[in-house]
Amino acid sequence: MAGVSAVNERAEILAAQRNDDSFETLWDELEWRGLIHVSTDQGALSELLEGEPFTYYCGFDPTAPSLHLGNLVQLLLLRRLQLKGHKPLGLVGGSTGLIGDPRPTAERTLNSRDTVAEWVTRLQGQVSRFLSSEGDNAVRLVNNLDWTAPLSAIDFLREIGKHFRVGTMLKKDAVAARLNSEEGISYTEFSYQILQGYDFLELYRQYGCLLQSGGSDQWGNLTSGTDLIRKVEGRSAHAIGTPLITNADGTKFGKSEGNAIWLDPEMCSPYTFYQFWLNQADADVIARLKVFTFLSRAEIEDYERQVAEEPFKRAAQKRLALEVTTLVHGSAAAQGAIDASEALFGRGDLAALDEVSLRGAIGELPRAAGGEGSLVTQLMVDAGLVKSLGEGRRAIAQGGVYVNNVAVEAEDRVLGASDLLHGRYAVLRRGKKTLAGVTA
Template identity: 45%
Template sequence: MNKMSVLDILNQRGFVEAVTHEDELKEYLDKEGATCYIGFDPTGPSLHVGHLVTIMALAHMQRNGHRPIALVGGGTGLIGDPSGKTEMRKVITHDQVNENKQSIQKQLSRFLDFEDGKAMLLDNADWLTGLEYISFLRDIGRHFSVNKMIKAESYRVRIESDEGLSFIEFNYMLLQAYDFMQLCQAHDCRLQMGGSDQWGNIVAGIDLVRRTQSKTAFGITFPLITTSSGIKMGKTHKGAVWLDPEKTSSYEYYQFWVNTDDADVAKFMALFTFLPMAEIDQVKGIEGAKMNAAKAILAHEATAIAHGLAAANEAFDAAATVFGAPSIPENLCPSSHIPRDGDGNLRAASSMPSSTVDIERLKRGIAAVDLFVETGLSKSKGDARRLISQGGGYLNNDRIEAFDTLILDSDFKDGEILLRAGKKRYHKIIA
């Protein structure tokens, strides 16, 4: 049986919306050692779940013997890509770009192996910021037709918006095409991938490579991923779900995935985990307790990839303490490293901080503010008051409405009282 090509894998798992030169691209990717790239906007310190399709595509490329380049747009980020935008982006400084670039590489390192040149993180500022305008117009600009450019979807939307398309943004297509040409020259990179809104920019780059390098370059675009209810992937009522654990904790990240709609579980497993498709196919059509187990597997796998296995286990344990550990059948996605047979409850119970409180005191009632200090959930009464007043204090998973609320012996549930500070700090009072 012939080994599946990476293009077949991407197609099978739902990554591909469109490709250029499909037969030649297959031939190019059938041989190991091809180089591909995707650009990342460095205007923020963290990537988010909406970037995962592109990141996972690079990871699949690497796992199949190819070399991925993550191109940080330190140069183009100073301008802003108009694709998919209805207003001009804010201009940021070089120092901000460099700081964000370091954070982005740290996040990407969870998905890609950058050791020994197996993957590269490059910055287009290295070749864009030193460009001479006249030379650029003469050597590069002459290959572009304004008539063709303004027909691109990204430009058309901006032209029709109230703010219009600035001349700075109009140059973006030329600069991204120039990136592709530079990467082809320096690293023999002949494949660019990106979201569906990047089609015009990618095709422009392919054309520039052909004109200047006399080489055939390729493009793959990915569909916009939405949930079954039509919501853009990664968007929640609280905003973006970040890959940086300082911005979205491992527990919050896990909870985002475990709350996936039933109809999306198999699709998201295919896109956002490395579980074999044969195992994912078995998830289709299951329901009830098995579906809840599948959601836990999705959440655990996605969290393990982005934050590490230890963080995924901690998130699983925390969720098990609050909601109960799901029973994960041995034959359901057996490649997953998720804890099985309910042992998450046992581990969570043993690892959660706990203490005993004199029952007579609880019969009289202890103010929540005092108990949060005694258990170490708050450093001081002032901290505890602020925490509870801002809605961050919980008693048995119910928000505590006032800092002087009395916690009583009647609050014991199955022999324990569960206190929580914020989203992930727990303490258990044992009878």
């Protein structure tokens, strides 16, 4: 029944999504939301978006077992075009995932075929959650391994490779960066742009696909496809490059200590996900609302006013965190994250939290290993709340130590079975805001 409920909620989330009819064209809305960094002919694209339904695509390579926030930008762009009546293809690259597009600094580690195949399945499931599978423009999932696997190296070089000029390929940003690095670039990664261009050609042939979207750092790969279609088929195709989302200080968005904010709840808990959005800076939050939510222009402009006049209320951040966490993880997970945030600081009942929300919250805290019979002062030392047992005893004597939001009164207090929430977790607090988790 839980699975059925999740499917129904996902359908309700999709059904509630709308483009904003206060804009004259979809292109106008995409520009206002900051979703267009670079594109092929703007006038032709705007006309195409307002015309008859057409097929478009974005590719996602299985170089990890989950999509991340950078991919979410593309999924939401695909969804906005689908809401306009156009027909999305979600490509998960079973072949390009075996190679990986060039990174700026070093060669990728190649994953096994079995691993890539498993990740293809996982990413296809994620892509399908953000796009409607109903109606005449239902999303269709495709895998580029289907058309590259039967192709021999000789056929590939004769039929596709002959259309690419090495001088042009060398000028692509990702390639140029690697050529100037100590690592250099292998022929494997150098050839990636040909494979992506071939994908667009095949999708044009099979589905009449006319548009590809991707991050602006993929622009060279996107135009490889439009150029190939022009050379081979004599037809015009289009590309949209979305901006790389950065914070106001210029740092890359979606990264924390080098780790992406993943869409898979096992890799990034709903609590961690919620907190990420809640902690967006005032300088960034309005841009995030534009890109990552379906709130209308009027609603977002009202939040912009609130940020300017009452920033201390953090109303925009709270709405952003609620909207995006609900979009990705569902309303129950979003509410669980909110409840956990409140309960950690004594404004709610920790014992009432579901295990997933509690585990996610504790995962963000300094932690100590312990269980029934563990001395609270020792746990405080182990978790870094105090530097010594003596300091821990003094903190207890001063009335500033709590286990699961209940004040500790005895210096020799140990954890009892009833302190272990869901049989294995406890929360220590010193003062109002210094927290640590205990995991048995």
